[in-house]
Amino acid sequence: MSGGALPSPHSADFIIVGSGSAGAAMAARLSEDGRNSVIVIEFGGSDIGPLIQMPAALSYPMNMALYDWGMKSEPEPHLGRRVLATPRGKVVGGSSSINGMVYVRGHARDFDHWEEAGAKGWSWADVAPYFRRMETSHGGEEGVRGTDGPMHVTRGRRANPLYHAFVEAGRQAGFELTEDYNGLKQEGFGAMEQTVWRGRRWSTANAYLKPALRRPNLTMLRGLATRVVIENGRAVGVEIARGDRREIVTARREVILAASSINSPKLLMLSGIGPAAHLAEHRIPVIADRPGVGANLQDHLELYIQNESLLPITLYSKLGLLSKARIGLEWLLLKTGDGATNHFESAAFVRSAPGVEYPDIQFHFLPVAIRYDGKAAAKAHGFQAHVGPMRSRSRGHVRLRSADPRENPSILFNYMSHADDWSDFRHCIRLTREIFAQPAFDPYRGSEISPGKQVQSDDELDAHIRDHVESAYHPCGTCRMGDAADRLAVVDPQLRVIGVDALRVADSSIFPRITNGNLNAPSIMVGEKASDLILEREPLPRSNLEPWINPRWRESDR
Secondary structure, eight states: OOOOOOOEEEEEEEEEEESSSSHHHHHHHHTTTTTSSSEEEEEEEEOOOOHHHHHGGGTGGGGOTTTTTOOOOOOTTTTTBBEEEEEOBTTTGGGTTSSBBBBBOHHHHHHHHHTTTTTTSHHHHHHHHHHHEEEEESSTTTTTOOOSSSSEEEEOOOOOOOHHHHHHHHHHTOBBBBBBBTTTTOSSEOOOOOOOOEEEEEOOIIIIIHHHHTTEEEEEESSEEEEEEETTTTEEEEEEEEEEEEEEEEEEEEEEEOOOHHHHHHHHHTTEEHHHHHHHHTTTOHHHHHHHHTBBOOOOOOEEEEESSSSSOOGGOSHHHHHHHHHHHHHHEEEGGGGGGGOOOOOEOOOOTOOOOOOEEEEEEEEBBBOOOOOOOOSOOOEEEEEEESSSOOOEEEEESOOOTTOOOEEEOOOSSHHHHHHHHHHHHHHHHHHHTTTGGGGTEEEESOOTOOOOOOOHHHHHHHOOEEEEEEOTTTTOOOOOTTTOOOTTTTTTBTTSSSEOSSSSSGSSSOSSSSSSHHHHHHHHHHHHTTTOOOOOOOOOOOOOOOOOOTTTTO
8 A cells, every 4th residue: 555655664643634723733632631642744844934923924924935835726717717826824833824813713603504514513502612722812702702722812902093993984884893703792893803922923833733842742744745545444644755755654543634625635535535536537546435525615705995095094104115124123022013913903794684694794904905915005095894705605626636746736616606696795895885984984084996986886896896806715615524424525523534434634624614704713623622522532511602693683784
C-alpha cells in the first residue's frame, strides 16, 4: 500500500491533518490529559510577523502566496463567468491566521436545522456548551457566553461616530438592537465582536496550538498530506510529501482531516473516497463510493454599499504611507491604536421579510470605502456596509483537477444559480440604502459611491450584482454530516467517514447547511465537540437556554 512512500519515523495515536480553526482545537484537546500522542500535519509556514499578527493588516495575508493556497473558482456561469478568489490559510493556524477576525457563533436555529438534516446530537442545545467552553468573552451576555476558554472574544473601541450612526440608523428604521448577537438575541444592530486579544490577532494557533505544543505528546510535522493510507477498510496513516521524499506517518488509533472545506474533500478523493465515476476519471482506485464528497459546497456572497462622507472622519486619512507607518509603529511598540482592530466594529443581523423566523441578512459596517485587497474604492472619505443573504439555496462542488496532490482542485460555487438569490440581493441593496437614508447619517452622508444612485431598476441592480458581488470567504459543506444511511452524507454524527474505519473529518466541510455569519467560531466549535466524540467522553450537558425569536416575525421584518 505504500506506493513508493517510505515509513516515517513518526507515529502517534491520532494524526490531525491541518492546524486551522478545528485542527488546532483538536490538537489541544486530544493531547490535554497526556494519555494520547498527537501529530498535527501542516504544510504552511510560520504565522510570526506583523502582517498576520496585526489585526488591521488583515488584507495582506489573504492576498499573499506565502500564506494562502491561492485557489480560485471556475468561471462562475451566473456571474458573467467571473473567476472569484477562494483564500484558504496555508500557514500555522490555517484560515484563522488570515481571516477577518470576525466572531459569529451563528443562530441557534442553524444548529437545530443541522439536527433535522440528520446530524443527531448537533442541535443548539448540544453545541451551545461547546461554544461556552471555547470562549473567554469580554462584554458578552452573562450566563450565555464563556468566561475561561482559550478564545478571547473582544469588541473594538468604536471611537468613530459612524459606528454609532449605523446602529442608530437601524433603530430609526424600526429594527431591533442587540447587546450581544452571540448571546440569545442575534437579531438586531449592535457592536461586532472580533478574535483580537491585547492588540493581536487571536488565531487558533495563538489560543490553542502554541500553548499545547509545549506538551511532549503533541508534535507538529511539516509536509503536504497527499493521501490517507487505508488498509482493509481502515485508515492507518497519512502519506506526506516533504520535498522530493514521500513518507507514511502511522496512526495507531485514528486519522482526522481538518484541512478545510476545499482540501478535506480533495484529500478524501485522492484517497479513494468519493464519487466512484469521478475517481475513475483520474484512475484512483475506489475504496468507498461516496457521491457526497465534494458536493453541497456553500458560501456567503456580499456586496459593498458605499457612500461618500461629508466629514473627513473616516479611515481614508489613514491610508497614506506616513499614516500607515505611524499606525504600524504604535502597534509594534504598544499593540494599541488603529493597528489593533480589524475595524469591523458594528454589525447587524436582520430578517428579510415577514414570515422569516430568524435573521437571514448580515451587515458588517466599516468607516471607510475600501476593498478586501486594501485599496481605496474612491479618492474620498466614505463608509460602507458589507451586506448579503445568509441562506442561499445555490450549491456547488469541489472536484479533483487531476490525481496530482500538488494541484489545487476545481471549485465551482455555482453562485446565484437559484432565482431567489437575485431578489434577495436586490432587497439587501434597497434595505442598506434605506438604513443609510436615516437621520442618524444626515451629518455624514454624501453621494452614493456604489452601486451609485443611477442604479435603481431590477435589471440595473442585477447587472451590478453580477459584476460586483464578492465572496465573503465562508466555503463549507463539502463533507456533509448526516445519517449513516444517507447516500449523500459523508460523515455520520460522530464525524466518522461512512464506509471507512478510524477516519474522521472535523472542519467546516461537515456543515449540513451554512450558518448565519462568519464561520471561524462554528469551525472551532466543531473541533471542540469532535474532541469529546473521538475520546468517547460524555458530551457536555445540554443547554436549556432558549434563543430570542422576534414575536412579530410572522407579521413584520422588523
